[in-house]
Amino acid sequence: SNDITWTSTYTPTADVEDATNVLTIGTGYTDTAGNAGAAGTSANYVIDGVDPTVSSVTVSDTTLLSGETATLTIVFSEAVAAFANADVTIESGAISTLASSDSITWTATLTPTADTEDATNTIAVAASYTDTAGNAGGTGTSANYIVETQAPSVSSVTVSDTALKAGDTATLTIVFSEAVAAFANEDVTIGSGAISTLASSDSITWTATLTPTADTEDAANTVDVAASYTDTAGNAGAAGASSNYAVDTLAPSVTITSSESNPATGSTLDVTITFSESVTGFVVGEAVVSGGSVSLSGSGATYTATITPTADGTITVDVAADVATDAAGNSNTVATQFSIVSDQNDAPAFTSTPVESATEDVAYSYTLTATDADDGDPNSNTITFTCTTGCSSGAWLSVSSGVLSGTPSDSEVGDYPVVLTASDGSGGSSTQSFTITTTNVNDAGSVAISGTVAEDSALTATVTDADNDGVSDTYVYAWKSSSDFITWTSIGTDSSTYTPTQTDVGKYIQVTASYTDDDGATESHSAIASGTVSNVNDNPTGSVTISGTATEDQVLTAANTLA
Incomplete structure (x- = not known):
C-alpha cells in the first residue's frame, strides 16, 4: 500500500x-x-x-499355517509420520507394533488367526498417514495371502466288523475333516491286525482291508491314527481312534487224556476231551473211537467219553478239525490222536486136577488152583472159587479157602456131579465140571428079636440093613437055644419067626440072619432074645370021644385021650 x-x-x-x-x-x-x-x-x-505413497506391502509367507508367522513389510515412497497399526487393516490375522528405522520401511510380525481357513486375504494401508511435510498419504494393499491355520482332524475311524474271527476281514474307513497329504499306513496303528495299503479318491475318506492277526484272542483293540499326517496346506493333524473291536482268531485246541493205563475189555474207560475254551456243537459222533463203543457227556470246554473196549488191542480216540466252534465262531483244530492198549480180561484157568473118587464116611478134600493171565495187571484181583453145582444147602460138599471138602454118607454113594467156578473179580470166570464117584463102605446091618420070650409065644427076627443098600437076596435065619449062653444048639427052623416050645423053657434063644445086600456085601448078624423062655401052662392035648347011639333010653359012653 x-x-x-x-x-x-x-x-x-x-x-x-x-x-x-x-x-x-x-x-x-x-x-x-x-x-x-x-x-x-x-x-x-x-x-x-x-504426496507420500505406499510403495509396497509384502507378506514374507503367503501361505500361513497353524503356528507360523510372517514378516509384514510396508515401504512408503518417503518418510511418513503419524503412521501406526491403526492405519493397517489385517485380514485373518494380527500384527505386532509397526516399527521403522527410517520412517520409510516399516515392519511387523503377522500372526494368522487360529483355526481359520481363508484363501483370500490382504493387508490394506489406509490413507490416514502423512509425510513429514504433512502431505496426506495414499492407500496401499498387499498381494493375496492364504491363511490355513485350521488343523485337520479325524472325523471318524470305523471298522465294519467289530467281532473278527479266523478267516474274517473288515473294512477300515478313516474320514478326515479335510483333504490330507502325506498320509500312509505308517500313520496308523492296528490293534491285533494288519491293513492293506490305504487308498482314497478324495484324500478325505481313506479305506483299507483289515485282516486280524492269526491265533489271537484279544477283546480290546482299536485302530489309532497318529498326528503325523498333514492337510494339503501342511498343517499337522490331530490323532484319532476307532471304537473297540474284538479279535478272536484263536481256534479252540483239543487235548485227549485219560487217567487209566490198562483198560480191560468189559470194563469202561473214561477219556477226557478238553477244549482250550468253551465250545458248542460237539456231539458223540465227533469223538471217533476205534476198538470200543462210546458214550459222551459234558459241555462247554470239558467232555467225557466213556468207552467200553470190545476186544484186546489198541483203542484210539480222534477228534477231527471243524467239529465244534467257540463263541466267536472259530472251528477247533484237529486233536492229537489218543491211543491206549486194551487188555482184555482173561478168565482164570483151573490148573488143579479134580479128585473124582470118594469113599463113604471118609473125608474128601480137593485143593483148587487156577492161573490168571492178568496176574500183574493192576486191575486184576485175587481168584475166588465157588461151587455152583453140588454144594447146595444141606449138601455134603462145600468150598472154603480154595478147598472143596466134605464127607459123603451112604446116601451119596455113587456118581455125584460137581461144577466149580473160578472168578477173577474183573468179570472173568471159568468153570470146572466133574463127577465124584463115591465108593460104598458096607455098614453093618443088625437083627433084632421081638415078641414075648415065653413058651408058645412067637418070636420074630427083624433084619435092618444099615446102609440101605437094598437086599434082593433071601434072608437065611438060623434059630438056636442055649442053656448056658455058651453052647448053642440049632433048633432047626429057618423062618423069620420061631415059637419056643416046652423044651425051650429056661433056655436062651438066638437067631442069626444071613444075606447078601445089593452092593454084594455078605452079612451075618445075630441077636439073642432078652432072658430065657418062661414056662406057660399047656392046655391038655388029646381028644374026648362018645360012643353009643344017641337015642332015647340008650346009654352013651365017653372016652378020652387027654394027656
Missing part, C-alpha cells in the same frame, strides 16, 4: 519436491524517481508438493 512492501500469493508447482528454491527480483523496477532497481534474491525455501 506504500509502494515499499509488496505481497503476493506463491503457489508452488504441483507434484514437485525440491529442497533448494529462491525467489529472485530482477532490475526491471525503478523507484519513484525513476532510478533503476537492483536485483535481489530471497532466502532458500523448500517445496514439497509430492
Whole structure:
C-alpha cells in the first residue's frame, strides 16, 4: 500500500519436491524517481508438493499355517509420520507394533488367526498417514495371502466288523475333516491286525482291508491314527481312534487224556476231551473211537467219553478239525490222536486136577488152583472159587479157602456131579465140571428079636440093613437055644419067626440072619432074645370021644385021650 512492501500469493508447482528454491527480483523496477532497481534474491525455501505413497506391502509367507508367522513389510515412497497399526487393516490375522528405522520401511510380525481357513486375504494401508511435510498419504494393499491355520482332524475311524474271527476281514474307513497329504499306513496303528495299503479318491475318506492277526484272542483293540499326517496346506493333524473291536482268531485246541493205563475189555474207560475254551456243537459222533463203543457227556470246554473196549488191542480216540466252534465262531483244530492198549480180561484157568473118587464116611478134600493171565495187571484181583453145582444147602460138599471138602454118607454113594467156578473179580470166570464117584463102605446091618420070650409065644427076627443098600437076596435065619449062653444048639427052623416050645423053657434063644445086600456085601448078624423062655401052662392035648347011639333010653359012653 506504500509502494515499499509488496505481497503476493506463491503457489508452488504441483507434484514437485525440491529442497533448494529462491525467489529472485530482477532490475526491471525503478523507484519513484525513476532510478533503476537492483536485483535481489530471497532466502532458500523448500517445496514439497509430492504426496507420500505406499510403495509396497509384502507378506514374507503367503501361505500361513497353524503356528507360523510372517514378516509384514510396508515401504512408503518417503518418510511418513503419524503412521501406526491403526492405519493397517489385517485380514485373518494380527500384527505386532509397526516399527521403522527410517520412517520409510516399516515392519511387523503377522500372526494368522487360529483355526481359520481363508484363501483370500490382504493387508490394506489406509490413507490416514502423512509425510513429514504433512502431505496426506495414499492407500496401499498387499498381494493375496492364504491363511490355513485350521488343523485337520479325524472325523471318524470305523471298522465294519467289530467281532473278527479266523478267516474274517473288515473294512477300515478313516474320514478326515479335510483333504490330507502325506498320509500312509505308517500313520496308523492296528490293534491285533494288519491293513492293506490305504487308498482314497478324495484324500478325505481313506479305506483299507483289515485282516486280524492269526491265533489271537484279544477283546480290546482299536485302530489309532497318529498326528503325523498333514492337510494339503501342511498343517499337522490331530490323532484319532476307532471304537473297540474284538479279535478272536484263536481256534479252540483239543487235548485227549485219560487217567487209566490198562483198560480191560468189559470194563469202561473214561477219556477226557478238553477244549482250550468253551465250545458248542460237539456231539458223540465227533469223538471217533476205534476198538470200543462210546458214550459222551459234558459241555462247554470239558467232555467225557466213556468207552467200553470190545476186544484186546489198541483203542484210539480222534477228534477231527471243524467239529465244534467257540463263541466267536472259530472251528477247533484237529486233536492229537489218543491211543491206549486194551487188555482184555482173561478168565482164570483151573490148573488143579479134580479128585473124582470118594469113599463113604471118609473125608474128601480137593485143593483148587487156577492161573490168571492178568496176574500183574493192576486191575486184576485175587481168584475166588465157588461151587455152583453140588454144594447146595444141606449138601455134603462145600468150598472154603480154595478147598472143596466134605464127607459123603451112604446116601451119596455113587456118581455125584460137581461144577466149580473160578472168578477173577474183573468179570472173568471159568468153570470146572466133574463127577465124584463115591465108593460104598458096607455098614453093618443088625437083627433084632421081638415078641414075648415065653413058651408058645412067637418070636420074630427083624433084619435092618444099615446102609440101605437094598437086599434082593433071601434072608437065611438060623434059630438056636442055649442053656448056658455058651453052647448053642440049632433048633432047626429057618423062618423069620420061631415059637419056643416046652423044651425051650429056661433056655436062651438066638437067631442069626444071613444075606447078601445089593452092593454084594455078605452079612451075618445075630441077636439073642432078652432072658430065657418062661414056662406057660399047656392046655391038655388029646381028644374026648362018645360012643353009643344017641337015642332015647340008650346009654352013651365017653372016652378020652387027654394027656
